[in-house]
Amino acid sequence: MKRPDLLILVAVWQFFTGTIAFFGIMAIVFIALPVVLGISDIWSGNWGHWNGWEYSPGLAAPIIGLSIAVVVLLAYFIISLAAGIGTLQGKPWARLLGIVHAVMGVVNFPLGTVIGVLIIIYLGNQEVRDYFEASRLP
Numbered sequence: 001m002k003r004p005d006l007l008i009l010v011a012v013w014q015f016f017t018g019t020i021a022f023f024g025i026m027a028i029v030f031i032a033l034p035v036v037l038g039i040s041d042i043w044s045g046n047w048g049h050w051n052g053w054e055y056s057p058g059l060a061a062p063i064i065g066l067s068i069a070v071v072v073l074l075a076y077f078i079i080s081l082a083a084g085i086g087t088l089q090g091k092p093w094a095r096l097l098g099i100v101h102a103v104m105g106v107v108n109f110p111l112g113t114v115i116g117v118l119i120i121i122y123l124g125n126q127e128v129r130d131y132f133e134a135s136r137l138p
Helices: 007-037 040-044 057-089 092-105 111-123 126-134
Strands: none
Touching: 007 057, 007 092, 007 111, 057 092, 092 111, 092 126, 111 126
8 A cells, every 4th residue: 555645744743743752852961960070171181170970869859750751752752763663664563652642742832733633633633544554465
């Protein structure tokens, strides 16, 4: 069965949002976390003011918050990447993962909301369902 034309756009959106999530992870790990920990001077080569990994009760909340953000973004990145690859290959599981990805993207108001709803509707289309179901057959 021929792949529906708009599935390529769905996969492009999945890869695009995965890339944005990846950059978010990198920003947290390489910019936000060092700033919170007070080691931002090490990027400029100035190691003199860094006292090591000292515990401060005021750091617990930001570190926990940034850790949760990294875990959520990592999960979103993995789902986006897997959904995009599966969609391009026509894997049967990719339709469901694409719906999960779109539902997760709905919280990104306004663009993610609009595109997420459109993708959910499109992946529920009978032609698209038939395409993914046909790929199950040997």
